[in-house]
Amino acid sequence: MAINAEGDGADPAAGVVATDVHRSFGPVRAVNGVNLTARKGAVTALIGPNGAGKTTLLLVLAGLLAPSSGTVRVAGLDPVTQSSLARTKTGWMPDVFGTWDTLTAREVLTTVADAYRIPRAVARPRVAGLLGLVHLAEYADRPAHVLSRGQKQRLGLARALVHDPEVLLLDEPASGLDPRSRVDLRHLLRDLAADGMTVIVSSHVLSELDELADDAVFMSRGQTVASETMAEASSSLRSWRVGTLSLSTLTAWLTDADIVWRPAPGHRPGIDLPHDEPGAVLVDLAGAEQASELLARMVGARLPVSSLAPAAGALEQAYLALDEERR
Amino acid sequence: MKTRGAWAVSRQGIRTVTVLELRQRIRSTRWVIALVVWFLVVAAITGLTFAVFRSDLIGTDPTQPWIGRTIFGLVVFFVLFLGLLVSPTLSATAINGDRAAGTLATLQVTSLSAAEIVFGKLLASWIAALAFLAVSVPFILIAMSAGGTSAASVLSTLALLAVILAAVCAIGLGFSALTARTPASAVLTYIAVATLTVLSLIAFGLTVPAISSDDQVRLYDVSPAATWDQSGDQQCVWRTQTIRQVHTERTWWLLAINPFVVVADAMPESAIGSAGASAGDQDPMSIIRRGVREARTGPGNEQTRCWSSTQSGPAERPLNRSPVWPWGLAVNVLLGAIAVWFAVRRLRIPQRNLARGTRVA
Ligand SMILES: Nc1ncnc2c1ncn2[C@@H]1O[C@H](COP(=O)(O)OP(=O)(O)OP(=O)(O)O)[C@@H](O)[C@H]1O
Ligand SMILES: [Mg+2]
Numbered sequence: 090m091a092i093n094a095e096g097d098g099a100d101p102a103a104g105v106v107a108t109d110v111h112r113s114f115g116p117v118r119a120v121n122g123v124n125l126t127a128r129k130g131a132v133t134a135l136i137g138p139n140g141a142g143k144t145t146l147l148l149v150l151a152g153l154l155a156p157s158s159g160t161v162r163v164a165g166l167d168p169v170t171q172s173s174l175a176r177t178k179t180g181w182m183p184d185v186f187g188t189w190d191t192l193t194a195r196e197v198l199t200t201v202a203d204a205y206r207i208p209r210a211v212a213r214p215r216v217a218g219l220l221g222l223v224h225l226a227e228y229a230d231r232p233a234h235v236l237s238r239g240q241k242q243r244l245g246l247a248r249a250l251v252h253d254p255e256v257l258l259l260d261e262p263a264s265g266l267d268p269r270s271r272v273d274l275r276h277l278l279r280d281l282a283a284d285g286m287t288v289i290v291s292s293h294v295l296s297e298l299d300e301l302a303d304d305a306v307f308m309s310r311g312q313t314v315a316s317e318t319m320a321e322a323s324s325s326l327r328s329w330r331v332g333t334l335s336l337s338t339l340t341a342w343l344t345d346a347d348i349v350w351r352p353a354p355g356h357r358p359g360i361d362l363p364h365d366e367p368g369a370v371l372v373d374l375a376g377a378e379q380a381s382e383l384l385a386r387m388v389g390a391r392l393p394v395s396s397l398a399p400a401a402g403a404l405e406q407a408y409l410a411l412d413e414e415r416r
Numbered sequence: 417m418k419t420r421g422a423w424a425v426s427r428q429g430i431r432t433v434t435v436l437e438l439r440q441r442i443r444s445t446r447w448v449i450a451l452v453v454w455f456l457v458v459a460a461i462t463g464l465t466f467a468v469f470r471s472d473l474i475g476t477d478p479t480q481p482w483i484g485r486t487i488f489g490l491v492v493f494f495v496l497f498l499g500l501l502v503s504p505t506l507s508a509t510a511i512n513g514d515r516a517a518g519t520l521a522t523l524q525v526t527s528l529s530a531a532e533i534v535f536g537k538l539l540a541s542w543i544a545a546l547a548f549l550a551v552s553v554p555f556i557l558i559a560m561s562a563g564g565t566s567a568a569s570v571l572s573t574l575a576l577l578a579v580i581l582a583a584v585c586a587i588g589l590g591f592s593a594l595t596a597r598t599p600a601s602a603v604l605t606y607i608a609v610a611t612l613t614v615l616s617l618i619a620f621g622l623t624v625p626a627i628s629s630d631d632q633v634r635l636y637d638v639s640p641a642a643t644w645d646q647s648g649d650q651q652c653v654w655r656t657q658t659i660r661q662v663h664t665e666r667t668w669w670l671l672a673i674n675p676f677v678v679v680a681d682a683m684p685e686s687a688i689g690s691a692g693a694s695a696g697d698q699d700p701m702s703i704i705r706r707g708v709r710e711a712r713t714g715p716g717n718e719q720t721r722c723w724s725s726t727q728s729g730p731a732e733r734p735l736n737r738s739p740v741w742p743w744g745l746a747v748n749v750l751l752g753a754i755a756v757w758f759a760v761r762r763l764r765i766p767q768r769n770l771a772r773g774t775r776v777a
Binding site (some may be wrong): 114115148149151152153154155156168169170171172173174176177179181183185186187188189190191192196200201203204205206248252 | 419420421424428429432433435436439440443444514517518519521522523524525526527528529765766767768770772776
C-alpha cells in the first residue's frame with residue numbers, strides 16, 4: 090500500500106493540504122499528526138473508526154477549531170490567519186444536525202445566503218436551484234423541523250453549497266439517507282468534483298465510497314495511517330472469492346498450482362476437505378489483471394468454477410488490513 | 417477582498433442575525449402569550465395603584481401632585497421590575513442554546529463575524545424587550561395623567577428603561593457565552609440582576625457597621641450652661657465632641673448601581689419641593705432620590721443641633737445635588753459592554769480553547 094502524504098504532485102495552492110496537524114482537548118489528543126492532501130477536482134474519502142478524529146479534523150479544515158500545531162491550507166488559504174476569506178471558499182456540513190426550527194427550508198437557505206453576503210437577486214434563483222438539486226422543492230415552504238432526518242441531511246448539504254464553495258467538507262453525509270438518496274448524493278458529489286470542487290467526505294459506509302471516492306485517507310487514533318488512491322487500493326493485494334461446484338477439485342488444483350487459498354467464511358475448515366460439494370475459497374490477488382489471468386487458467390483446466398469476484402470492497406479490505414482498533 | 421476580523425461589523429450582517437433570531441422567536445406562540453400576560457399584569461397593577469391612591473384611605477386631596485407622581489412612580493417601578501424579570505429569558509440562552517441545538521457553528525462558518533452574531537443576537541433580544549416596554553406605554557401614559565409628571569420626564573424615563581433593559585440583555589448574552597448549559601446561564605443572569613437590585617441594597621445595609629466610626633465633630637449645640645432667654649430661644653455654642661457617624665459617602669455607589677435608583681434619581685425634581693423635605697416630595701421616586709444623594713453627601717464633620725429662630729447658626733452642610741443616575745447607568749452599561757466583549761471573544765473562530773464539555777459541532 091502506497092503512502093503518499095505529499096499527494097500526487099497536485100498544485101498545493103489548490104484543494105486541501107494538511108501538514109502534521111495536531112489538536113488536543115485538554116488531555117485528549119483528538120488529532121495527533123495528520124498529513125493529508127485532497128486534490129482539486131477529486132473526492133477524497135476520510136475513513137477511520139469511531140473516535141479516530143475525523144470530525145475534529147474537518148472542524149479544523151472548516152476553520153472552526155484552531156490546530157494546536159501544524160498547518161492547514163484550504164483553497165490555498167490558511168483558515169487561522171485568513172479565517173473569513175477561507176470561510177467563503179469552504180462549505181461545511183456537520184455530522185450532528187441542527188436547523189432553525191421555525192424557518193422553512195427556503196428561509197434556511199436564504200438566511201445562509203444572507204450570511205455569506207450574497208445579493209438577494211443572485212441568492213433567490215440559487216436557493217431555488219439547490220432545493221431542486223437535493224429534491225426538496227416540494228418541501229421548500231414547510232418548517233424545517235417537520236422534515237425527516239434524511240431530508241434534513243439533504244437540506245444541510247444544500248446549505249453547505251449556497252455560496253458555491255471551492256472546497257466541500259462533508260461529515261458523514263450519507264448517514265440517514267435512503268438508497269435512492271445515496272445514489273443521488275454520489276452523482277451530485279461526482280458532478281461537483283468534475284466541476285473542479287475539492288470534496289472531502291468522511292464516512293463509515295465503505296462500500297459507498299468505493300464508487301464515490303478517488304482517493305482515500307485512513308485515520309486511526311488521530312493519525313493518518315495511510316492514504317492511497319482508489320486505483321492503488323484496487324490493485325493492492327486483496328481477497329477474491331472463487332465459487333465452485335466441487336470444492337475438492339478446485340482446492341486440489343490450487344494446491345498443485347502453488348496458489349495459497351483459504352476457506353471462504355461460512356464454510357467448514359479445510360481439514361474436512363476434500364469433499365465433492367459446491368463451495369467457495371478465498372485467494373489473494375493483486376488486482377484485476379491477476380484475476381483474469383487466474384480465471385483463464387482455471388477455465389483452461391476445465392475446473393467447475395462458477396464465480397470469481399472481490400471478496401469485499403477495495404476500501405473495506407484496505408481498512409480491515411490496517412488492523413487498527415476501534416476506540 | 418480583505419479578511420474580516422472577529423470585530424468587523426456591517427449593518428447587513430447584524431440585520432441577518434437579528435432577523436433570524438426574531439423570526440425564530442416570533443413564530444412561537446409562547447411569545448404572544450407572554451405579551452398578553454404582561455399587558456394584563458401591568459393593567460392590573462395600574463388599576464390597583466389608582467384605586468389605592470385615589471381612595472379616601474390616603475386621607476389627602478387626591479389631586480395633589482405627589483399623589484400623581486406616586487402613581488407614576490409605582491407603575492414605572494413595576495414595569496422595570498417585570499422588565500428585569502423577562503429580559504434575562506430573552507438573551508440568557510441565546511448562545512449556548514444555539515450551540516446545544518447545533519445551529520451556532522453553521523452561523524460561525526459563514527462570512528458573519530463574531531461581533532455581528534453577538535450584536536445581532538443582542539439587538540434581537542433588546543427589540544423583544546422593547547416590545548414588552550411598548551405594551552406598557554399606555555399604562556405609563558395613564559399614570560402620567562394622574563398629574564405631577566411632565567411629558568419630558570415620561571420620555572426620559574422610557575429612554576432610561578430601554579437602556580437598562582439593553583444592559584441586562586447584554587449581561588444575559590455574556591453568561592450564555594460563558595456556560596455550556598442553558599439553565600446555568602439563566603441562573604447566573606438572574607443572580608446578576610438580583611445583585612444589582614436587591615443584594616446591593618442588602619450589602620449597603622450590612623456594611624453600615626464597617627463604615628461607622630467615632631469622629632471628632634464640631635457641633636453647634638445648645639450650650640450646657642444655657643439659660644432660657646425671654647424669647648424662649650436656646651443659647652448655642654460651638655463645641656467639639658466625638659460621636660458615631662455612618663460614612664455612607666463610601667458606600668453610596670451600592671445604591672447608585674441599582675436600576676430602580678437610576679430611574680428614580682433621573683426623574684426631575686418637583687418645583688415645589690426643592691428645599692429639602694416638603695409636602696411636594698413624598699412620592700417614592702423623590703424619597704429615593706433624596707436618600708441616595710444624602711448617602712452620597714455623607715455626614716461631614718460639622719453638625720448643627722441648634723434650631724433657633726433668632727440666632728443664625730452656620731448653614732446646613734449643603735446636600736450634594738448633582739445627579740447620581742449617570743454613575744449608576746454607566747456601571748450598568750459598562751457591565752453590558754464587558755459581557756458583549758466577552759461574548760465576541762468566545763465566538764471568535766478558529767477556536768483555540770473550548771469550554772469544558774462542549775463540542776463545536
Ligand atoms: N470538545 C471535545 N472535548 C474533549 N474531547 C473531544 C472533543 N471533541 C472530540 N473529542 C475526542 O476526540 C476524539 C475524536 O473525536 P471525533 O469526533 O473527531 O471522532 P470521529 O472520528 O469523528 O468519530 P465518529 O466516527 O464516531 O464520528 C474522541 O476520542 C473524542 O472523545
Ligand atoms: Mg464524527
